[in-house]
Amino acid sequence: MEKEIITKQTEPYLKIIPLGGLGEVGRNMMLLEYKDSILVIDMGFRMPEDGMPGIDYIIPNIAYLTKNKKYKNIVGVLFTHGHYDHIGAVPYAMARLGNPPMYASPLTKGIILKRQEEVPMQPKLKIIEVKDGSKIELGPFKVEFFRQTHTIPDNLGMFIETPVGNIVHTSDFKFDKHPVNEKPTDFNKLNEIGKRGITLLMSDSTGAEQEGHSLSERDINKNLEEIFKKTKGRLIVATFSSLINRLQQIITLSEKYGRKVAVVGHSMKTNTWLTKELGLLKVKKGTILKKVSDVNNYKDEEVTIMCTGAQGEESAGLMKIVLKEHPSVSIKPGDTMIFSSSVIPGNERAVQYLKDDLLRQKAIIYHYGMMDIHAGGHAKQEELLEMMHIMKPEFFMPVHGQYSMLVANARLAEEEANIPKENIIIMDNGNILNLQKHKAYIDKKEVPANYVMVDGLGIGDVGEVVLRDRQALAEDGIFVIIAIVNRKTGKVQTSPDIISRGFVYLKESQELLSETRRIVVGSIEEATGSGKIVNWTYMKDKVRDDIGEFLFRKTERRPMVLPVIIEV
Numbered sequence: 001m002e003k004e005i006i007t008k009q010t011e012p013y014l015k016i017i018p019l020g021g022l023g024e025v026g027r028n029m030m031l032l033e034y035k036d037s038i039l040v041i042d043m044g045f046r047m048p049e050d051g052m053p054g055i056d057y058i059i060p061n062i063a064y065l066t067k068n069k070k071y072k073n074i075v076g077v078l079f080t081h082g083h084y085d086h087i088g089a090v091p092y093a094m095a096r097l098g099n100p101p102m103y104a105s106p107l108t109k110g111i112i113l114k115r116q117e118e119v120p121m122q123p124k125l126k127i128i129e130v131k132d133g134s135k136i137e138l139g140p141f142k143v144e145f146f147r148q149t150h151t152i153p154d155n156l157g158m159f160i161e162t163p164v165g166n167i168v169h170t171s172d173f174k175f176d177k178h179p180v181n182e183k184p185t186d187f188n189k190l191n192e193i194g195k196r197g198i199t200l201l202m203s204d205s206t207g208a209e210q211e212g213h214s215l216s217e218r219d220i221n222k223n224l225e226e227i228f229k230k231t232k233g234r235l236i237v238a239t240f241s242s243l244i245n246r247l248q249q250i251i252t253l254s255e256k257y258g259r260k261v262a263v264v265g266h267s268m269k270t271n272t273w274l275t276k277e278l279g280l281l282k283v284k285k286g287t288i289l290k291k292v293s294d295v296n297n298y299k300d301e302e303v304t305i306m307c308t309g310a311q312g313e314e315s316a317g318l319m320k321i322v323l324k325e326h327p328s329v330s331i332k333p334g335d336t337m338i339f340s341s342s343v344i345p346g347n348e349r350a351v352q353y354l355k356d357d358l359l360r361q362k363a364i365i366y367h368y369g370m371m372d373i374h375a376g377g378h379a380k381q382e383e384l385l386e387m388m389h390i391m392k393p394e395f396f397m398p399v400h401g402q403y404s405m406l407v408a409n410a411r412l413a414e415e416e417a418n419i420p421k422e423n424i425i426i427m428d429n430g431n432i433l434n435l436q437k438h439k440a441y442i443d444k445k446e447v448p449a450n451y452v453m454v455d456g457l458g459i460g461d462v463g464e465v466v467l468r469d470r471q472a473l474a475e476d477g478i479f480v481i482i483a484i485v486n487r488k489t490g491k492v493q494t495s496p497d498i499i500s501r502g503f504v505y506l507k508e509s510q511e512l513l514s515e516t517r518r519i520v521v522g523s524i525e526e527a528t529g530s531g532k533i534v535n536w537t538y539m540k541d542k543v544r545d546d547i548g549e550f551l552f553r554k555t556e557r558r559p560m561v562l563p564v565i566i567e568v
């Protein structure tokens, strides 16, 4: 009897540790750790926020795995699908994790390999292909993959058998009975999995704040076709290059209405080529033009231009076309422009300017606000609830999304699916969930999960300090003072030089400058004239403080002040 209690107490927990993707959109990475085996799900990045000048991406912090070479315990890295918020960190993390075996569907594998090429000096990855129905055993974990509809083909949810119970990870998903370019949601399979008894459901929360059911791609297609039918001139369609199924719709409709397709934008070209190679994009021979300039060999009504840049991104294909910077295409009156993607919060202004520019150049615009020509790829409340009803989990954990989205998904679970409140787990990145049979709690301990910033090819070398400097430079500019001091006399020779960028226009601020020079000379000579040994570091700090305070008083700005003192 006593012995049994002891074994119960020491029965190990399954630790579930999100390193990213919770309380944010992007940077998805999740660990499942049981004794000395670790399973990793996804390895994504996210785009920097406003106020992070020069930062390219933010990736998950993998310190928990690199410390004490814990990564040696990784039994496999599983990937749900090929979107960058799920695979984008691979080139920055995989080598540091000892290049463990990866499991991905053919398209996801193709995208990972393409992405890997963009970052030099990377090891050759070991990627094992899996597909709908594949079963693998990795240490104490038995994984079965099942297909899920989203905006990209080859998206896989996961059923994971662990020593403490069965886990379902939904991946990003929506339920679509009439998708384009992929099979409809496999409800039979989902129901069958639900019957196995699910201890924990980890479910996509990105669409949890939206009521109702996501639109089917079939309805989108109908609306797009209406535009194709009535358009006489050229059609320019801007969307995300990652919405592979949307690209398929555009290509198929173009073929139906006798249009050739020009592909503009690097990622759009890459994804079109890759999915075509894998047979996941059905394109008739000759539909896609070899060169964008070939559009000029066809009549306007025979041309579709498919491009990136629907978010108003500065470097994207559409922006180049609109600004007349593209070598072979510019807007002409009568062009019809379709924005087939929603506007990501933060990009509204850029998109607004883009639309205005297009209208000035006499283009006709359709965007998703006017009709349903875009469907998001994420389940809305009805679908999320249906997933809960199918899986009937003992515990529920919302994943993928801002905190408000996680909370919305949790509320659905509690209020609509009747999952007891204490069995609903809202986690933060870096939290550790200890899961045992019929028992789950969040550990007091945490693992590091703060942002790791990628700047060019540097990973994590831009820390908080560098970022703060960049913010200061971006907001208030820089103010450099160069003073030459005669060591013997302690006098400042000639008037100090001042260089400033992004602060005030120097020519118009002569008065401010001469006063600044006077203060600099005063501060320096006060220190050197005392007869004591001069502490130059102290003096530089004093000049910086005096000038900083003076400039703030005069301008209410705080430029970065850099005193350079040269002794002669």
Ligand SMILES: [Zn+2]
Pocket: 081, 083, 150, 172, 377
């Ligand atoms: Zn996705």
